[in-house]
Amino acid sequence: MIEMQDVWKQYPNGTWALNGISVRIGKGEFVYVVGPSGAGKSTFIKLMYREERPTKGHLFVNGFNIERLKDRKVPLLRRHIGVVFQDFKLLPNLTAAENVAFALEVIGTPKKYIRRRVKDALEWVGLADKADLRPAQLSGGEQQRIAVARAIVNNPQLIIADEPTGNLDPDTSWGIMKLFQRINDRGTTIVMATHNREIVNTLRKRVIAIEAGCIVRDEDKGMYGYDD
Amino acid sequence: MTIRMMGRHLREGFKNLLRNGWMTFASVSAVAITLLILGVTLVIALNAEQMSNYVQGQLEVSAFLKDDVSDAQARQITRQISAMPGVKSAEYISKEQGFQQLKQELGSQYQDILGGLSQKNTLPAKVVVKADDPRQTLAIGQRIAQLPGVEKVNDGKEVVDKLFRFLDLVRNIGLAFVVGLVITAMFLISNTIRITIFSRRREIEIMKLVGATDWFIRWPFLTEGLLIGLIGALIPFVVIVFGYRTLYERFDGSFLALAFPLISADRLAGTLAEVLFGLGLFIGLWGGIVSIRRFLRI
Ligand SMILES: Nc1ncnc2c1ncn2[C@@H]1O[C@H](COP(=O)(O)OP(=O)(O)OP(=O)(O)O)[C@@H](O)[C@H]1O
Numbered sequence A: 001m002i003e004m005q006d007v008w009k010q011y012p013n014g015t016w017a018l019n020g021i022s023v024r025i026g027k028g029e030f031v032y033v034v035g036p037s038g039a040g041k042s043t044f045i046k047l048m049y050r051e052e053r054p055t056k057g058h059l060f061v062n063g064f065n066i067e068r069l070k071d072r073k074v075p076l077l078r079r080h081i082g083v084v085f086q087d088f089k090l091l092p093n094l095t096a097a098e099n100v101a102f103a104l105e106v107i108g109t110p111k112k113y114i115r116r117r118v119k120d121a122l123e124w125v126g127l128a129d130k131a132d133l134r135p136a137q138l139s140g141g142e143q144q145r146i147a148v149a150r151a152i153v154n155n156p157q158l159i160i161a162d163e164p165t166g167n168l169d170p171d172t173s174w175g176i177m178k179l180f181q182r183i184n185d186r187g188t189t190i191v192m193a194t195h196n197r198e199i200v201n202t203l204r205k206r207v208i209a210i211e212a213g214c215i216v217r218d219e220d221k222g223m224y225g226y227d228d
Numbered sequence B: 001m002t003i004r005m006m007g008r009h010l011r012e013g014f015k016n017l018l019r020n021g022w023m024t025f026a027s028v029s030a031v032a033i034t035l036l037i038l039g040v041t042l043v044i045a046l047n048a049e050q051m052s053n054y055v056q057g058q059l060e061v062s063a064f065l066k067d068d069v070s071d072a073q074a075r076q077i078t079r080q081i082s083a084m085p086g087v088k089s090a091e092y093i094s095k096e097q098g099f100q101q102l103k104q105e106l107g108s109q110y111q112d113i114l115g116g117l118s119q120k121n122t123l124p125a126k127v128v129v130k131a132d133d134p135r136q137t138l139a140i141g142q143r144i145a146q147l148p149g150v151e152k153v154n155d156g157k158e159v160v161d162k163l164f165r166f167l168d169l170v171r172n173i174g175l176a177f178v179v180g181l182v183i184t185a186m187f188l189i190s191n192t193i194r195i196t197i198f199s200r201r202r203e204i205e206i207m208k209l210v211g212a213t214d215w216f217i218r219w220p221f222l223t224e225g226l227l228i229g230l231i232g233a234l235i236p237f238v239v240i241v242f243g244y245r246t247l248y249e250r251f252d253g254s255f256l257a258l259a260f261p262l263i264s265a266d267r268l269a270g271t272l273a274e275v276l277f278g279l280g281l282f283i284g285l286w287g288g289i290v291s292i293r294r295f296l297r298i
């Protein structure tokens, strides 16, 4: 699903964010990416959906060779990847259903499929009854559920999440984690950067720890390992 | 691109227009004013061209006779001119006939002005001469001027030249204005679209994340530019065609008492539509392209 071979990333200002990353993530895996602030977790994740390009090294995602991928083809890569962020990234003037539908509309999905799939996605995250409310009328947890619904509505093989529970209280965070677990149960690969020690140590998965741009630990059913 | 997509881009373009109404208003006004000036210049230029063609075929020499030349002598001079090589026709117009002609040309509205004049008839008698070849008019005029009894010759060229020089000036000033204004309008449009892009940056970000193509993201801003150009062209087009039709009907198809025929309003509308809508859409599209390249960065 994802393969990195000696990947390096330098930002235009000169900062080296990744220093020789090699890793393989198989189909259907659930992976936490942990590490101190500024270690390079977000950068590691951004390479996967081609938000950033590697400076050196080889990188394959969903069968796409990211090095060779033309700008024009990036949308094709992203249509098979769902992304979820700490700040939800919902459009404030659209309803929950419209926010989810937006992701399908802008990639040219025929209208007749959109309704059905939006309904399914909202049911999947348990918010079918709030379909017509706007983000401002929803709690943080509900907003994140909408964002998750938007990420899965196109049935991607890979979900990438950057601190999806970063803005949520513990109870709400668990609700979101249960969603990710169910998505993973369907066979979808999940890569999640997180600072949430309780979650990593309870819902045990593969843990990749990054420090100063290098992978310092990679273990199945690993622990969080930091005390921040 | 499917019809459904085109519909969406157009709809989004419209939403963009409404989203920052005042900037849209400013841009549309800039395009409209630019094209209004261009349109008026065009109307003048087209009529001037038509006028020049018309005058070429009408060019004639008026030989004004000295006041002491008698009627009989005048007829003698006329015969003399007729006999000159290259002269097509020579017609004697006495003081009285000249006055009647002027009266007719000016029409009933100006009868009052002539009222005082009718007593002491000050128009000189003249011989109106036409050349076989209009380009020979000048040479013939010079020869006629040397005849005894001829006071002075007016070959009309001077007046026509002056008129054309004036019309050229009008056209050049108009075009200079238009060039400056086109640049201003493009700048305003691209600035308007820049603001739209800024106000929609979240949508753009999400579109990119979920895999919308670059062109899908760009089109609404291009249609925004095109719509500004289209509306900006429609306004001056309607104003000029309507205004010209009204004037045309009032003047009965000719310019002043000079009896220059004007271009018909229908023929003008065709040319005007091509130029105004063509340039309007071009300005809009260009403004859109500039802001997309500079501010959308995809
Ligand atoms: N766009 C950028 N331009 C320049 N430097 C950047 C950019 N983005 C990140 N960096 C730098 O790269 C390094 C890694 O940043 P990154 O965002 O990947 O860290 P992180 O592990 O996600 O941190 P956090 O846990 O705080 O989110 C940091 O030193 C950061 O300052």
Ligand SMILES: [Mg+2]
Pocket: A041, A042, A043, A162
């Ligand atoms: Mg980060």
